[in-house]
Amino acid sequence: MxxxxxxxxxxxxxxxxxxxxxxxxxxNVPGLRLDQITEQLSFAVDRVMGEGSLYDPxxxxxxxxxxxxDLIEAIFLIRAxxxxxxRFGYAEPIETxxxxxxxxxxxxFKDLPGGQVLGxxxxxxxxxxxxxxxxxxxxxxxPSSDEDIDLNAEVPxxxxxxxxxxxxxxxHQFDEGHETGDLTRTPIDFPTDRDVRLQxxxxxxxxxxxxxxxxxxxxxxxxxxFAGEIRFGEVELEFFAEELGFAVPIGTMxxxxxxxxxxxxxxxxxxxxxxxxxxxVFGQAERKxxxxxxxxxxxxxxxxxxxxxxxxxxxxxVLSHSDNIQATGFVEHLKLPHYVDxxxxxxxxxxxxxxxxxxxxxxxxxxxxxxxAAQ
Amino acid sequence: xxxxxxxxxxxxxxxxxxxxxxMRVLAQAPDQQLEELYEKFADKPDWTFARKPETGLVMTRGxxxxxxxxxxxxxxxxxxxxxxxxxxxxxxxxCQGRNQRKAAIxxxxxxxxxxxxxxQSVEANIIAPLEQEQLTAKKDKLKKAAATxxxxxxxxxxxx
Numbered sequence: 001m002x003x004x005x006x007x008x009x010x011x012x013x014x015x016x017x018x019x020x021x022x023x024x025x026x027x028n029v030p031g032l033r034l035d036q037i038t039e040q041l042s043f044a045v046d047r048v049m050g051e052g053s054l055y056d057p058x059x060x061x062x063x064x065x066x067x068x069x070d071l072i073e074a075i076f077l078i079r080a081x082x083x084x085x086x087r088f089g090y091a092e093p094i095e096t097x098x099x100x101x102x103x104x105x106x107x108x109f110k111d112l113p114g115g116q117v118l119g120x121x122x123x124x125x126x127x128x129x130x131x132x133x134x135x136x137x138x139x140x141x142x143p144s145s146d147e148d149i150d151l152n153a154e155v156p157x158x159x160x161x162x163x164x165x166x167x168x169x170x171x172h173q174f175d176e177g178h179e180t181g182d183l184t185r186t187p188i189d190f191p192t193d194r195d196v197r198l199q200x201x202x203x204x205x206x207x208x209x210x211x212x213x214x215x216x217x218x219x220x221x222x223x224x225x226f227a228g229e230i231r232f233g234e235v236e237l238e239f240f241a242e243e244l245g246f247a248v249p250i251g252t253m254x255x256x257x258x259x260x261x262x263x264x265x266x267x268x269x270x271x272x273x274x275x276x277x278x279x280x281v282f283g284q285a286e287r288k289x290x291x292x293x294x295x296x297x298x299x300x301x302x303x304x305x306x307x308x309x310x311x312x313x314x315x316x317x318v319l320s321h322s323d324n325i326q327a328t329g330f331v332e333h334l335k336l337p338h339y340v341d342x343x344x345x346x347x348x349x350x351x352x353x354x355x356x357x358x359x360x361x362x363x364x365x366x367x368x369x370x371x372x373a374a375q
Numbered sequence: 376x377x378x379x380x381x382x383x384x385x386x387x388x389x390x391x392x393x394x395x396x397x398m399r400v401l402a403q404a405p406d407q408q409l410e411e412l413y414e415k416f417a418d419k420p421d422w423t424f425a426r427k428p429e430t431g432l433v434m435t436r437g438x439x440x441x442x443x444x445x446x447x448x449x450x451x452x453x454x455x456x457x458x459x460x461x462x463x464x465x466x467x468x469x470c471q472g473r474n475q476r477k478a479a480i481x482x483x484x485x486x487x488x489x490x491x492x493x494x495q496s497v498e499a500n501i502i503a504p505l506e507q508e509q510l511t512a513k514k515d516k517l518k519k520a521a522a523t524x525x526x527x528x529x530x531x532x533x534x535x
Contacts, residue, residue: 053449055435056472082450086431088469093436093445100513102520110527118523145521149514157441171443180445182434194439195446202437202448233520234513236399237451239433239469246391249399250433250453251471257441280437282449 023068037061046254046283047071051324052078053184053203055253055282072205072324079325090180092238092247096231096257096280097154103284104231106158108261112229114155119232120284158229159259159276168261168274190316197299197319198292202281204322206288212312213294220310221298225277228261232284256285260293267305275304397488397497400506401481402470412501413480420493422483425465426457428475454478464489 024031038045038061048060052075060078067073103119106112118124162168172194181196188196201209216223234254238247258279266272277297279289298312311317321327401409413419432450439446455469456478466486468478484501487493 050449054432055449055451059452059473082432085452086429087450088431088433088453088455090447091433091435091451093438094448096437096441100517102516103523116525117520118525119520142519143522144515144518145524147518147521149517149521151510151513151517159440160442171438171440173439174444178444180436180447182447184434184447184450195444198437198439198446199448202446237433237435237471239453241467241469243457244467246395248467248469249395249402250469251402251451253435253451253471255437255448257437259441276440278440280448 032065034058034061037064046285048074050282050285051075051203054078054082072328076325094235099233099235101155101231101233106229107227200319200322201292201295205324208322209291209295213291216294216298216312221313223297224263226261228259230258230286232256254283256281256289258289258293262297397502400502401484403509404505406474406477409477409480421461422458425459428454428456428478430454430473456482458482458486460486460490462490
């Protein structure tokens, strides 16, 4: 328990002023503009949008600047901001098959229809710091392919290709009448369905999901994954407007999708086939999308008749601890005054200590002659 | 709209598709550019707000596995507005982001596109050029991505 304490107003005010000055740093250095953040720190922006669960690059940049680059603090600002806005409704589900693909790779099929498009990526780089990097230099202009581009072409997902042969499970459907769960409206009730789990994972902390996904690879809920496909690009969004009676195109967003393909030796319920874990995240966030897919798969142990043995399978454990805003709130609240609590504990310890000492003295008196005798 | 359609509903569908195209182009237009196009637009008809610009949230959705049941992915900021021309047409806008001026201008052009008097001018001066730019930009991006496509050459190694 913590209690309200009075006093410290002046100290707090001065601390905030000091902090604002620290945020600005050396005033001879130009202040950060929002477009510098959205254009040059896009991965930070994408992470804040994903875990803040709000797609708005400029807003994410504002939060990152205000939070001085502390991304969890920035996510906190975004989550707080979203509570101030009314909800117009739900968009139509995005069609990742119609994505304008900037990057798409498969670790399972070399010659997949549509090709392997490496796109903009850190992969295949040497991870050496470039000491000669000139931030003002214009980069080399990226080459363009001279192939004909069909803007309406759909690129089949790897899962669809394998699905045709029945070697992989189909896309997940619910029984008729299932209403899509929304954890921003209704708190999670365990055990929960895969739609709510995916919503939770999509906004979950990247580090937490990465560690859990890693644990499944190391043998805690072994799942033999292959990166069936990872794609990144832009999708269109539509919103059904009641007053118009049709779906209105409202804009676009970038997303990363990961299809993890997992070995499945079959169970009493299902024949041997490949199963899948699914990841979908705002922006370009491959590590997060892959981790999400691994954890989505491990959480499905019961449905697939697998053995329960590891934390990554425990939906209450995973979903209750994935949210970094809840987590940071509870951990950081320990900084708030707990004076009364602590005073009570201190009194308790003193009393117990007195009793302990008294017991020791008593035992000591009893033991003394025996010890002497033993010597 | 999947039911077998009569000529009436077909005409209605075509109308909806044409309107969706206009609204898509306007929603995807850069804020500043739309502002400039509005300033330059000749003989602007009088208008009033049918719904003042309002910023809110739309919950975006994905599908499990890519094509399965929907799930909620996360929210997006959206600004909407509706504008009525003096001649009666009501234009609507739902634009991604928080720019209320942009939503108002998009609703204005939507209304003007609906009016017989201004349709041609909006189509020729606003929608068609914006659409062309957007398609070119998209194509350009895809061509750059396509230049990173891998050409595998199979190395002979027993069974390949």
